[in-house]
Amino acid sequence: MSIDKKCQGCGVKLQTSDITKLGYVLDMNHDLCKDCFNLKHYHKVKDGIDTASMPVIEENALVVYVLSVNHISERLKYRLDRHFYGSEFILVINHIDTLEQSVNLNRMIHKLREETNRLQMKWLDIVPVSAKTGKYVNELIETLAYFQRNRNIYLVGYQNSGKSTLFQKIAQTNNIDVSVLAGKKPGLTQDLFDIPFGTKKLFDTPGIYLEGSIAEYYPFEIYKDLIVEQKIKPTIFQLNESQSVIIGAQAIFSFLKGGFKGISFHFNKSVSLHRTKYENAYELFDKHKGSLFKPYNETHTYVKQTFKLNQDTKYEITISDIGVIHIKGDAIIEMYYLKGLRLTLTESLY
Numbered sequence: 001m002s003i004d005k006k007c008q009g010c011g012v013k014l015q016t017s018d019i020t021k022l023g024y025v026l027d028m029n030h031d032l033c034k035d036c037f038n039l040k041h042y043h044k045v046k047d048g049i050d051t052a053s054m055p056v057i058e059e060n061a062l063v064v065y066v067l068s069v070n071h072i073s074e075r076l077k078y079r080l081d082r083h084f085y086g087s088e089f090i091l092v093i094n095h096i097d098t099l100e101q102s103v104n105l106n107r108m109i110h111k112l113r114e115e116t117n118r119l120q121m122k123w124l125d126i127v128p129v130s131a132k133t134g135k136y137v138n139e140l141i142e143t144l145a146y147f148q149r150n151r152n153i154y155l156v157g158y159q160n161s162g163k164s165t166l167f168q169k170i171a172q173t174n175n176i177d178v179s180v181l182a183g184k185k186p187g188l189t190q191d192l193f194d195i196p197f198g199t200k201k202l203f204d205t206p207g208i209y210l211e212g213s214i215a216e217y218y219p220f221e222i223y224k225d226l227i228v229e230q231k232i233k234p235t236i237f238q239l240n241e242s243q244s245v246i247i248g249a250q251a252i253f254s255f256l257k258g259g260f261k262g263i264s265f266h267f268n269k270s271v272s273l274h275r276t277k278y279e280n281a282y283e284l285f286d287k288h289k290g291s292l293f294k295p296y297n298e299t300h301t302y303v304k305q306t307f308k309l310n311q312d313t314k315y316e317i318t319i320s321d322i323g324v325i326h327i328k329g330d331a332i333i334e335m336y337y338l339k340g341l342r343l344t345l346t347e348s349l350y
């Protein structure tokens, strides 16, 4: 007789037959699969991303859409508010501890509200939090309790948005022990986890795959230092037309037209920012890729795109989960970046 047993770290079904497949354990007495064991005890993560889509949840739930500020430009990719039949929705903006002190959260929420009103998206509330530091988590718990109305609550969102970290924090606040693991590998959680909450339950769910993540290009040991997870002190370059900034080996930003501007780059310290003349940029990059401009992989290819930015609008160029560039129009810019890497140009929310 075989007994189904789930890994307590990620929720995958445990198995003893194939070491190369998910859920492997030496014997069924173990509670963590091989991957979660390595993560928990050695901070080692297996490469490769699970491309899961929407989690399956019951009808008439209270859905908490956990959106990291790292993914804020992707907020409308899926209309989650239409996806889960009969449910109501709360929007949680996570990772706010990574934003600069000067960011006005109220203004950001106001802009999000305006946008969602325009699109007739119905959020019961929009709550900013830091799952990591616990900031505003008590306020969120109060909001959830207020809107729960005898329903199960589900934390839903992109991979790496911080659902499991938030789940742990809420559990901890209520003195409940949970085993689910959190970490920088996108797609860590593989199945539902639950704790009692109010009259019913709170569920953590597997994240929704967001393509073009930096984790698709490098092994964990490299991409873990590129993903934004701590407060970023932006670098502001005063650029003239025809100047470029080489961003690690991931991208080249070129300011083609627009006079003289202060342009801010929000990247981890581990990503080098190298300013140069546009006419030299590509040659310089080719010459020093792999040495000055890292991490470089010779199998990677790049694409080039030009954008026209309108006057009186502040823009945000988001390069996957590694950083953002803020620039005011009007301007013409060129972006050269890893083919397939997620790159978005949106109006800035802050």
Ligand SMILES: Nc1nc2c(ncn2[C@@H]2O[C@H](COP(=O)(O)OP(=O)(O)OP(=O)(O)O)[C@@H](O)[C@H]2O)c(=O)[nH]1
Residues within 6 Å of the ligand: 094, 095, 096, 097, 098, 129, 130, 131, 132, 133, 157, 158, 159, 160, 161, 162, 163, 164, 165, 166, 181, 182, 183, 184, 185, 186, 187, 188, 189, 190, 205, 206, 207, 208, 229, 230
């Ligand atoms: N700075 C910061 N980091 C956070 C915050 N919340 C989560 N993280 C980090 O983000 C990474 C991903 O967190 P998880 O909680 O595993 O994300 P998830 O949404 O459960 O991811 P999947 O299970 O893959 O869907 C981890 O390294 C966390 O430490 C936050 O509020 N601030």
Ligand SMILES: [Mg+2]
Residues within 6 Å of the ligand: 163, 164, 165, 181, 182, 188, 189, 205, 206, 207
């Ligand atoms: Mg998770």
